[in-house]
Amino acid sequence: MTSEMTKTAGVMGWPLSHSLSPRLHGYWINRYGLNADYVDRPVKPEDLEGLLRRLPAECLQKGEVFRGTNLTIPLKETVMDFVDILDRSASRIGAVNTIVMGENGEMVGRNTDGIGFMDSMNEHPDVAALHGGTAVLIGAGGAARAVAVALVDMGFTKILMTNRTRERAEALATHIGETVDVINWQERSECLADADFVVNTTSLGMSGQPPLELPLDHLKAAAIVTDIIYAPQQTDLLKAATSRGNETVEGIGMLLHQAKAGFEAWFGTRPEVDAGLRSHVLEGLKSK
Numbered sequence: 001m002t003s004e005m006t007k008t009a010g011v012m013g014w015p016l017s018h019s020l021s022p023r024l025h026g027y028w029i030n031r032y033g034l035n036a037d038y039v040d041r042p043v044k045p046e047d048l049e050g051l052l053r054r055l056p057a058e059c060l061q062k063g064e065v066f067r068g069t070n071l072t073i074p075l076k077e078t079v080m081d082f083v084d085i086l087d088r089s090a091s092r093i094g095a096v097n098t099i100v101m102g103e104n105g106e107m108v109g110r111n112t113d114g115i116g117f118m119d120s121m122n123e124h125p126d127v128a129a130l131h132g133g134t135a136v137l138i139g140a141g142g143a144a145r146a147v148a149v150a151l152v153d154m155g156f157t158k159i160l161m162t163n164r165t166r167e168r169a170e171a172l173a174t175h176i177g178e179t180v181d182v183i184n185w186q187e188r189s190e191c192l193a194d195a196d197f198v199v200n201t202t203s204l205g206m207s208g209q210p211p212l213e214l215p216l217d218h219l220k221a222a223a224i225v226t227d228i229i230y231a232p233q234q235t236d237l238l239k240a241a242t243s244r245g246n247e248t249v250e251g252i253g254m255l256l257h258q259a260k261a262g263f264e265a266w267f268g269t270r271p272e273v274d275a276g277l278r279s280h281v282l283e284g285l286k287s288k
C-alpha cells in the first residue's frame with residue numbers, strides 16, 4: 001500500500017436504499033480531509049462471500065485499498081460463517097456489523113452496535129448513575145442482542161426482557177446469562193414498575209411499522225426511556241415518556257457512535273460525534 005492510494009470502505013446489505021451510513025462517513029471524510037471513500041454496495045446474502053473475496057484485488061486495480069465494510073440487514077449473521085477472525089464483540093453479540101481487513105488480507109469481524117449504544121448513553125450522565133439498577137429490554141431481535149450485552153457492560157444487575165416471541169427472548173436470555181429474566185409480552189406494561197431504564201429495540205414505532213403499545217402508567221418518575229429507532233427521531237414512546245416527565249434519549253446517537261470504531265480502523269483517524277454530524281445525518285433522514 002502506498003500513501004497516495006485511496007482507502008475505501010462502505011456498507012453492504014440488501015436492500016440498501018435506507019442506509020444513512022454513506023452520509024455519516026462521508027461527513028467525516030470531508031471534515032478530516034482524508035483520501036478515503038465510503039460507498040454503498042447492495043449485495044444479496046448468497047453473493048456476499050464472493051464479493052468480499054474479490055474486492056481487495058478489484059480495488060487495487062483501481063488504485064484503491066479495500067479496508068473493510070459495514071454490514072446491515074440481512075448480512076450481519078451470514079458473514080459469521082466465513083470471516084477469518086471473529087473478535088470478542090462479535091462473538092459475544094453473535095453478529096458482525098463491521099469487517100476490518102487485517103495486514104495479511106484476513107477479514108476480521110467486529111460488532112460495534114453494543115459500544116455504540118453504550119457511548120450514546122454515556123452522553124447522558126443520569127444514565128451512568130443507574131449502575132446497579134434494573135433495565136427493561138423490549139425486543140429480542142438482532143439489535144437487542146447488542147443492546148443486552150451493552151446493558152450488562154453498563155452495570156445493570158437485572159434485565160427484564162420481553163418479546164412477542166417468547167422463545168427468542170429465552171434463547172437470548174440463555175446466551176446473556178443469569179442477569180436476564182424473561183417477562184411475558186402481555187405483562188410488558190406491568191413490569192415497568194421495576195424499571196430504572198427502559199429500551200425499545202423492536203421495530204414497533206418505526207416509520208411504516210405498527211405502533212408500540214406500551215402504557216407507561218406503572219413507570220417510576222425517575223426512570224429513563226430510550227428507543228433505538230431513529231426514524232422518526234422522536235418516537236411515540238419517547239413523546240409519551242417526555243409528556244409524563246421522564247428523561248429520554250433518542251436512537252440516533254447509537255447510529256452515530258457505532259460508526260466511530262470502523263472509521264478509525266479503516267482510515268486511521270478517530271472521528272468525533274458532534275452537533276454538526278447529528279444535524280447532517282438527521283437532514284438525510286428527511287429524504288428517506
Ligand SMILES: NC(=O)c1ccc[n+]([C@@H]2O[C@H](COP(=O)([O-])OP(=O)(O)OC[C@H]3O[C@@H](n4cnc5c(N)ncnc54)[C@H](OP(=O)(O)O)[C@@H]3O)[C@@H](O)[C@H]2O)c1
Pocket residue numbers: 113138139140141142143144163164165168201202203204206210228229230251252254255256258
Ligand atoms: N439506532 C441504531 O443504531 C439502530 C441499530 C440497529 C437497529 N436499529 C433499529 O432497531 C429496530 C430493530 O432492528 P433489528 O435489526 O433488531 O430487527 P429484527 O432482528 O427483525 O427484530 C425485530 C424485533 O421487533 C419485534 N417485532 C417486530 N414486529 C412486531 C410486532 N408486530 N409485534 C411485536 N413485536 C414485533 C420482533 O419480535 P419477534 O421476535 O416476536 O418477531 C423483534 O423483537 C429497527 O427499527 C432498526 O431500525 C437501530
